[in-house]
Amino acid sequence: MSGSDADGTGHGKRPNEQLGSWFVRSGWSKGELARQVNRRARQIGAHHISTDTSRVRRWLDGEQPREPIPRILGELFSERFGTVVAIEDLGLRTAHQSPSVSGVDLPWAGHQTVALLSDFSRSDLMLARRGFLGTSLALSAGPALVEPMQRWLVPTPPSGPGPADSAGVRRPSRLSEPELGLLESTTAMFRQWDAQCGGGLRRKAVVGQLHEVTDLLQEPHPAAVSGRLFTCAAELAELAGWMSYDVGLQPTAQKYFVLALHAAKEAGDKPLGSYILSSMSRQMIHLGRPDDALELIHLAQYGSRECATPRTQAMLYAMEARAYANMGQPSKTKRAVRMAEVTFADALETREPEPDWIRFFSEAELNGENAHSYRDLAYVAGRSPTYASLAEPVMERAVELFSEDTEHQRSYALNLVGMATVHLLKREPEQSTRLAEQALHVARRVRSERVNTRLRKTVDTAARDFGDVPEVVHLTDLITAQLPETAEAV
Template identity: 85%
Template structure:
């Protein structure tokens, strides 16, 4: 029975109603679930796993599988439903693992941060397939995510910032020119991501991050160490963002968490707030707007006295997105107004914006705010009122992105957003026109996030307006131009 992945405990077992509920809603057959478990196990290197329909039936009957199967099932159902489905939600027992290794509750200390970043990036580079970095990697949500992140606000203990004593061997002391080049390379990676999506440069970013952690493991003067931690934080955030963009959600979250730790070591609160906003965006994507709001409020509280107006405007826009997905129109509209008013002050405070927030221009502001109105429309039962509020703001975003060659992924996402607004207004012909334009851009952008949203929008059109010729045409074109074969790199 070694290949079954079960613990052999059958005495007194009862049907697993929780697992059965998720299984029925998934629409999978027992054979399909078995095939997916086996495929995922092979990706993890767990070649001893050999599941079949009878084994799935035993799980549903109450048999407890051994690791890594519970975590594999958690991953599969999370991906299927677009939300976090924990091992416990499936009525299964999670393996007891050290939080510092398996979770997001990591020690807030420089040496441990460097060690974890080095280990994680090395594992990512070595596996280089679907982002599975071991059976311990799962998504955190709720208090298990929020409570550790709150420690970002706790002041670090006073440290001796004097240069360390000379080591036994002479380390590689970075020159200012070398540090400048590292930082400019990070900015270049960020530009490539915006132009081409996360699928083309992700491994290069992870490799650069690993190189920076190597430098951090050598004795460095305090000022150089701070710049290296800031560079590591930016690269880890970008690696997380690219992982999120190609659908590797647990990998993305782990990079975001490590990025926040590195930002704290750098003493860069605005950068930390930006990383928390990326985590918030991921939580909205995963259907966890309450968690998203908690993360944004942490970001706002931690950086309110030091972030530029542009950064604060971005945080207000993300706050609006969270409120929209919670179905709170009053608070959403207030946050939208705050984003607009604060953005009007961008550049007037005399403080230069860091490169990582440069993306948040007028087009991005309009895009975020229009998506908030669009999300409110869905929450309010496909409300035409909120759809009408979204339309002119979304159109403004689309017009601005159309002449912005640097942000092609955002252009595609807003074209898809405009298509969803037209569907809400029951205008399928206009919706499919925008979807067709988005499909053209998607062909130039390697982003599973764009592809998934485009497919979902067309699926909605088929369900609601399947008889409209434009819908039939785009369905055939989508199958031809965008087959579901995307793989993360």
């Protein structure tokens, strides 16, 4: 074992009972936990980490590991148990963090939002270049997350003059209209790349572009130009958050989402703010916090009810259904699904102009979200075949539509995996493995740890429940041979 992840604090005098309790309940061996820590470390670029069973034993005996291991352990146990497991819950200490890189309860003021975006994007770029994402970010959940986000709706007084115009003199913006348009079209291009190729391909490029925009925001501009720059910053920060989420960097993703919401507020763009809140909601569902997801979606709906387009409202209803499904509330899930369908039909009839960020929410995406709501209900209801049967035709329609869409390949892979899980719920392993193998072919073209993780979990479930089925054995071998172990965050 390399000594480069050795701890500076030495052995603790008492065993770490909190970490030991989570470890025992996880069912992992010391070797398996060590392998998972090493794999996650490689994902985030911490190539100096090389953990083995003796190191895990020392943690359980009370040794305090250095960053980023506490953060990695928190993420691994959070994913294992489907809930947020804070570093402190594991009996571990975190490195001191400055207010600029920690927490989500941030000031709602324009110049501070710019400074925070600049600091965080610069830190992300610098630490990524060193091959180590470094700073220990902790996920926020519950009231600690939801209550600060509620201030998105509270009017704030205009910011005072910045250092560049403290004398009250407003110089013309050095940005021309074509240059502003190019910034906006570049953001749309990054979004298209993410949909096609996954979050692992261009994350650093998006973060770099965000940092450039924050530099521009520190110069004096007319109000209209500043508003467009803040919108651009909000969209880029949301996309950086989404890509971070896609490659498994959950605390980093949450931080970008929060900063994006602050920028959207400065831009006065409530529909964009509601979209950012929906991304945060999706992350909370992924982390096993549907109650938090529902509060965030309701906040998004309340804040944009008079200005969001029908397509945006349909997307919010679909996410509301996902939250209700994961809370095990069938009637509310079905109502939200129906509202999503009706509102989406309105969007098709009115053909109202739409911002680029909602263009992804197509008929395929609508069907995929609603099918996953029924699928999630089936799991919450104890693998209910009734809800699995409700999910099947809707998921089939989503897969059919995505198969014709070359732009949204990650969504195609996710819905193939979703369809595979539906067949597992219906105890149809042969059909499940056929779809999972299709998803594998797409996954190899898409740099998305989210796709890879869902595919691995689906195959693990198939192997556990139908390990004697030849198709399942073949697929398990195929996954082991072909699916990459890691997806670097770049």
